[in-house]
Amino acid sequence: MKFTDGYWMTRQGYDLLSPYEIHDVKIGKDSITVYATHRHLENRGNTLNEPLMTLEFSSPIPDIIRVKMYHHKGKVRKGPSSFDLLPSGNVPVNVEDNEETVSMTSGHTTVTLTKKHPMTITYTHKGKKLTSSGTRSTAYVKAADGNHHFREQLSLSVGETVYGLGERFTPFVKNGQVVDIWNQDGGTASEQAYKNIPFYLTSRGYGVFVNHPELVSFEVGSEIVSKTQFSVQGESLEYFLIGGDSLKDVLRNYTSLTGKPALPPAWSYGLWLTTSFTTNYDEATVTSFVEGMAERDLPLAVFHFDCFWMKEYEWCNFEWDERVFPDPKGMLQRLKAKGLKICVWINPYIAQRSALFDEGMENGYLLKKADGSVWQWDLWQYGMGIVDFTNPAACRWFQDKLSALLDMGVDSFKTDFGERIPTDIVYHDGSDPMQMHNYYTQLYNKVVFELLEQKRGKGEAALFARSATAGGQQFPVHWGGDCEATYESMAESLRGGLSLGLSGFGYWSHDIGGFEQSSPPDLYKRWVQFGLLSSHSRLHGSTSYRVPWLYDEEAVDVLRFFTKLKMRLMPYLFGKSVESSAIGIPLMRAMVLEFGDDPTCDYVDRQYMLGDSLLVAPIFNPEGDATYYLPQGTWTHFLTGEQVHGGAWRKGKYDYFDLPLFAKENSMIPVGNEENRPDYEYADGVTLHLFALKDGATATASIPTIQGKPRLSVTATRDGNAISIQSEGSASDWSLLLRGISSVSQVSGGQFISMEQGIQLTPDPSGSSMIVHLDA
Known part of the structure; x- marks a missing residue:
């Protein structure tokens, strides 16, 4: 002002x-x-x-x-x-x-x-x-x-x-x-x-x-x-x-x-697929999507039911629409038997046609006007009221409704809305409506998140939330809201996520392919690259389905490639997420956060660091052209092994199976041996990729369990042509890959073989240290 x-x-x-x-x-x-x-x-x-x-x-x-x-x-x-x-x-x-x-x-x-x-x-x-x-x-x-x-x-x-x-x-x-x-x-x-x-x-x-x-x-x-x-x-x-x-x-x-960001459960990092918003669907439609993904070898972790799992005009009544889902409990059991987690859409608005409206009105669970009547309007849902989360009884009532869904087999909730909170109202506890407008979302998401922790256990709670205020980072995950199916909107979504990360939020997602309208196949494939190299990854739209075979067959291949790449990167991503929750820094990081001493990074907003070691530059045009900045140092393209020197802007043309994805020098990135699910024992069979370790430098990788507990820690230190490798913890069959190095002269404490991307080292079964002597 x-x-x-x-x-x-x-x-x-x-x-x-x-x-x-x-x-x-x-x-x-x-x-x-x-x-x-x-x-x-x-x-x-x-x-x-x-x-x-x-x-x-x-x-x-x-x-x-x-x-x-x-x-x-x-x-x-x-x-x-x-x-x-x-x-x-x-x-x-x-x-x-x-x-x-x-x-x-x-x-x-x-x-x-x-x-x-x-x-x-x-x-x-x-x-x-x-x-x-x-x-x-x-x-x-x-x-x-x-x-x-x-x-x-x-x-x-x-x-x-x-x-x-x-x-x-x-x-x-x-x-x-x-x-x-x-x-x-x-x-x-x-x-x-x-x-x-x-x-x-x-x-x-x-x-x-x-x-x-x-x-x-x-x-x-x-x-x-x-x-x-x-x-x-x-x-x-x-x-x-x-x-x-x-x-x-x-x-x-x-x-x-x-408040620190809570650590999301490991399963939440897998691919989410939704029914989309206003599309027609029933159990047969849902099953066709799930089976279609499996038939095409597309790993799927979560299926989400958007608004119309409930009857129109009755949002929210928290009851399945029996016309299209006559056996919801059985359906959820059948989906979960396929290894899926289930998410359903909710919001804190109660339409007048919902059976819950009278219940909430009679018990004082809805926001009121000064004269004691229920505050209502017709925007979004006819005659809707809003749950008053300053009333402890209303919180318990709301949780009880959701608890029945959890007992049925639901694992997560998309906590939509929470922004259009009026100021001409009276709260149960006498709160100031102006001060509650932003703060309402904190109470809303907290009520749902705490219920998930109670019912599913600590470390198993995950929301897909849209609104937030200060402190909201404690209740992840958050997504970017309603974007359009354009390259411009894809870029603005990234700006929003990087800005949120610099506001204390650790985990962030967006609608792959854009929410409004339907994207052309080209944009869909480019957004898939970006989406699967994000904290959390969801295929979602408004008026059309987002399964890849509706675009073209190449879209299926691109989605498979990048979904499996993310699954293999889970030891790295989840390890960095554990750090993010402990420290309070985002998993997806603006360049200025990692390279604050490089003034070129001050304005860079079309690329980001995924953790502290991987640089991602999404492509925002149909020509496949990328312009990106690499800070000082030696950078290795993670997919091709190409090594380039930083401190300059670079350009390149990329197909749909490639984009600028570079590993920073002196980085050790653990890559798992599982590509079909996000939650597995990350340390077993893990390969630690060591990139451009400089003389006098040290690189460390910490691989957690899926509960976020320490499992394996490996440190490599270079002194001239010798690399000393120390390990702590337990893991079977782990190895280390020296990326960009074609030969070594000797290894003590382990074995080595030449690989296409470098030298792979395997420690002696009972040893905790190796020394690698590089050729001069």
Whole structure:
């Protein structure tokens, strides 16, 4: 929201009260409180009829500075007044107070305030300036209409780029954009977003989290071009300045504050196939799809039933439409006998024709108007109401309905919608409707995710969620919403996913082939490449089926090739997912996250790192042309073995069975011996591919069990022409493949043979170490 009129003027109807100088400082056990005047006090008389601004600084986690600003502290804020944060208190801090400044240090991150005019707030990490707030930047905004605001402006340095703010489909770098944190069902082609997160991070190595669930307005270099501004309505503002040694550290600290991504079950990484949205289907149709996939040797892990598994006009009643599914329990048993997991579509909206509507209305489970009547409208479903998840009884009621489906054989839920939440309503617990609009999705997804954990066990819960807010990363997986069947929409989907990953979310998917319209065979095959080299992979559409044989026979071959490639990569993907859940970084990573020291990567948004070792550059045109950037180092094409030197942009033409898929130097990528399912014992028979290990470098691979527990860890270190290999843990028949190396002179502690792609080493059965001597 803009409050100024150019550089000099304030917009009509607003008055900005900014801190001028510090009047007093109070130092607490683990905090400092600053009282700032809005002008210079020449005498005691100036203290009359004059407001102060109160600024409190503390730290919940090392390297995170909490900033809380007040005008009138007694203003009531109904819940949810903030997000649920994991730390319950403050950590010790170091405070320095002198005549000129007062500073507070947490970890290696420091906030320093100058006491005299102009009062400034400066944040540093290990002595390096991160950002600052200076003259007229911090402000309480008095509005003539009574809708007062608080705003902060933090400086942007020359060349500094801003990322995050949720799953945004607009340009990847947010500089110059106006972003309102307000969940909306706007597809992937506008500035609206399903997953709005009031958190951004920058190429300068810090993040900012605004702890307000309600509407937060960001002006990212768009009101004052050298500042990022954020504002909220009310009498106070709370934000966290998050430091770290790298962008990964910033994300680690942010997710320590708001929650780490849960580790999805291994089966969820396989290929998902759906009925699509408005298509006609029954058990025979579903069976034909499943059997058609099996007949064509297309590994399938999950089958999803979209909306019309329930009767039209009755969403949601959580009952199978007996006209097309007369024996749902038997059908699910028959599908599960084929090794499939089952997902069904749900949302938190209850249509008036659903038998659950009267039940919810009578028991007070639905959102109400001020006069006590149920809030209803006809958009999406006739006369629909919305479940009130602030009512514990409504949560149990909703879970009971879903629990019956789980008992029937359902394994997962696609938690659709949750964005169109009205503000002219009354909540059971008295929550503020404005603050609940974004936060509603957190309660919705949490209720469903926790039920899955209760019924299926920890580590077995997986959603396919569309809406989210800060902290929503704890309930994976999320997908990108309604995209079109175009190359442009495929690219905007990737931008949205990379932006979400830089907002604390670990796992992300999208509709392969596009949701709206039907893609031509060319686009379908290119999207298959992208989709199967994503965290999670789902074939889904709106008005047409997405089975590959409806496009052409080559589409069948392409889907088979990349599905099996992903299954073989599961030891690597799941191992990196375990790391992602522990650390709080995404599996699919923007280039800037891995290569923050390379300024070329600041704007790169049409390629990504899958884990820390594989670079993926999807192809966005029918000609098969790719333009991609390889950072410094030696890169090896994972499929062909071609080695190229980075530090430059490259071009190439690729068929449907190839794309730029490069392994970074000094990487060890475990490849499994199973290509037909995602959940298997990854360490048994695993081949560790070692890429371009440089002198003095070390590469490590950790292969977990499908429960995410450590199983096998292998480390390779090169010293001149000798590579030392150490292993820990247990596994049968594992081997190591030296990619790009054609001969060795000697191996102690194991055997070796020459392979097409390099030298394969097999350790002695009882040994835990090998030494490989390369030919000079």
